[in-house]
Amino acid sequence: MIHPSTIEEIKNRIDIVEVVGDFVTLKRSGSSYKAHSPFTNEKTPSFYVVPSKGIFKDFSSGKGGDAISFVMEVDGLSYVEALKYLAGKYGIEIKEEEQSDEAQQAQNKRESLYIVLNFANEYFQKVLHNTDEGKSIGLSYFKERGFTEETIKKFELGYSRELWDGLLNEATQKGYNKEILSEAGLVIDKDGKNYDRFRSRVMFPIHNVSGKTIAFGGRKLSSTDKSAKYINSPETELYHKSKVLYGMYQGKNAIRKEDNCYLVEGYTDVISMHQAGVENVVASSGTALTEDQVKLIRRYTENVTVIFDGDQAGIKASMRGIDLLLEGDLNVKAVALPEGEDPDSYAKQLGASGFREYVGEEAQDIIRFKTKVLLDETGNDPVKKAGVIKDIVSSITKINDPVKRTVYIKDCSDLLGIAESVLVAEQNKILIENRKKQRSDQSSQPEIEAPPFPMEQEEIIDQLDIAKIIEYQERESIRVLVNYGKNKIQTREMQDQNLIDYFLNEADEIQFTNETYRKIIEVFREKLNEGEVIDGEFLLHHEDEKVRKTVIDLSADKYEISENWSEKYQIHVPRETEFLRDVTYTNVLRLKFRIVQQLIQEETDKLKHATSEAEVDELLDDINELKMVSVEIAKILGNVLVG
Known part of the structure; x- marks a missing residue:
């Protein structure tokens, strides 16, 4: 077991941008960093790192956490393994506590x-x-x-x-x-x-x-x-061999720096290229390329150059993994080495600069490369040529960008001597078949039967909508608390006050419906009673996983106001921090308004089933009183109620 003092030192020393940057190529986006998700094969970057809060959030998979949990997720490590990895990265000596015999056996x-x-x-x-x-x-x-x-x-x-x-x-x-x-x-x-x-x-x-x-x-x-x-x-x-590429550990930094990954076949190809000074290289180790391997490459670059041995039979056999690279939204080029050469021998022969120069001059986009390779085998056989055309168009349909597809169709039309309209028709036919298959696969999924409700359908919708709105409003209130709990605000009496004090006073009468939100408020209240003012960062290490996940979700913002508005265009865009008291008060007030609406609905539902005049009168009085409260709140909020 790792001593708590070591864990504390690791947490104090780690820089989440550095840690995540070892596994993913990050690009600055305002005060945050973003990248393509390392967990899903997404088309648009939705993975964010927020250095000011020490967290990451992946909107495509829902994963989030601190630097330690990121290492655990991305590399499949246990908590202790992740800590040891980070300790090694930052040169921290690990102090361990003695374990009992039972604990050692249960290692x-x-x-x-x-x-x-x-x-x-x-x-x-x-x-x-x-x-x-x-x-x-x-x-x-x-x-x-x-x-x-x-x-x-x-x-x-x-x-x-x-x-x-x-x-x-x-x-x-x-x-x-x-x-x-x-x-x-x-x-x-x-x-x-x-x-x-x-x-x-x-x-x-x-x-x-x-x-x-x-x-x-x-x-x-x-x-x-x-x-x-x-x-x-x-x-x-x-x-799991389908998730590993040989040489990725040794080459990942060079791949990121060069913004290109050379893909070869064997161990010795990778080693010889490294020795020659070309380090941005990995090998599939003789196995067919997989979707997970494509995702692994995409963590570090969107550009791949496939290097084939100078052997036509080998080139054709290796072509099968190319479609996966295209499907993974990578920009793919290919180069064939001279007859009898492989990356191992040719890197030794040319050295780093010569090898790069050769690849730079000879590399072609993969569709053009594949077309030429397959055409060489067809000769004058029209049946074989028709098969090649279908194969090439099928590869083009793997590309998600319609503009790229159009450019490739035009190029192939020239290379194949086939009218562009014929290729477009074949492409559309394949795309339609693919979509039909997708719909068929989706329709084959078992439907989830809705539970029976003892009420009319309109009533169900209304109740669900209000319940969702209340939970959303609760979420907004907690979001402000988690992000700005330590901030000072000015009261109406122009006195400084902690936002957490202000919030707890305003929300004192509200019973939050969401259990996790209630726990978060309770932690804030307990710590305040102990004289400690906290914010979301404190809760990142809470024992309840739901609390941690909620705090991550509420701390990471996918969108951010560009600094250009003020710095470049001299336009001031108000930020939330400038109106924290009003934001907090308005969120709580809106929540109260929605709760009152729900109570009115519940009392109205009871009215439908009232059995006596006295019960009807009592319910009507309650409804009128609640409506008066909602009107008062609406006036403060500036809302207009109809009916």
Whole structure:
């Protein structure tokens, strides 16, 4: 367990813009920062970071929180793991408290998996550098590939010995559990026997975006070995290959800086390009590209350059993932290397500047590239050409921007020698089919049956509307409290007063219907009674998750008045902070008005079912009295009541 003093130091030191910026490319927007959501495949940026409040809010997924919760969400870490990551980032020494035997046994399994994978990573590196077998086979192979000692250490490359239980024995001697080793994908458990998954292979550790080892790839070196050339760790709780790109940890900063990501196929392509000085590169590691991998790239850039080996068959096979890049709203270019070359060999041959120059000159937009590649195979066969046309148009329909689609259709019309109108007709046909399919999928979802209400439909609508309006007005009142609770306001007597004092006095008679809002008010009231004035920041660490989420939602504003109005155009736009007393008073007054309206409706409903004249008279008196109250409130608010 991490000592509270360490947690406090981490919270005091972290800068949420720096932390989030390691995972997402942020752009300033007024006093906040915004980006595309790292959690959804959205088209318009709706992910906001508010540095003044130390929070993030993702309007597309509803997620929000502080820097610690962001790291937990984006990298799938536990609270303790996120704290350790941030402590490492800011060079904070972690002080830990002693755990009981029971607590040690109940240690988080995910953390145990990270520990054994880190042990395995260090073990493979030690074998590579410190054993005769590792140096003569593994290290020799890396040196033959031209990798320097610096590069080998940068990518933490290693070697697994030609033993059935080399890692297993070392791990068990150090007290690691066989079950955890098996769950981490390091050891295979078959028919009651345990043995190493990786044997006699050079090892490529795979990292998550924060730098932790989550899996391995192993390449065989023996020509007599009949097993697969590469084997990877199986899917585990930490490793989902569809969500990982090799080299993203090492290359993410360069990708953001260059605003472009080179996408290659293999481990050694990434490593050689890094060594040549081209670091904005990742690999799909020989697997088909996935939607999650596209989202991962989009965290850091919207521009992708796919680099194909100089092998026509390989290019065609790799084309299948291109549509996903287009569907993910990325700007995609492609380049084919000369025959017989791959990124590994060509980066070594040209160096960083030469390689970039070649790619810059040869790269084409992906639709033009794909059209040329597929056309080369059709010859004079009209059937094959018709298939290519459908394939190309299908790819164009994956692009969400209609302007881009129009430009690509025009280009393809010239390249294919087909009338633009024919391509547009084919495009529209595909778009219509896609929309029909979407509607069909939506209609197949089970309908939720509405619960029966013992009242007329009009009454249901009215009651629901007023209840919603009341909750909205409660929300507005709490929003002001959360954002400005510490602010000073001037009373009508021109005296300074804390906004929280003013609010609690005005809202003293109101019983909020929303349970979470009631809890928030109670915390403000308790702290004020203790002599402490707080605002929403205090509640970000409340034990109730609903309270924390509500505070985040009410603290993050998606829209902000541009500074240009005052600085550039000399136009003063009044801000909420200039009228806090009036805003607070008006919100509370509107809430009271809506509550009175609801009471009038409830009394009117009772009137419909009254059974005696006395009951009718009593209800009418109550209704008239409530109407008088609502009229008085409306006069203050400046509302006009009809009827």
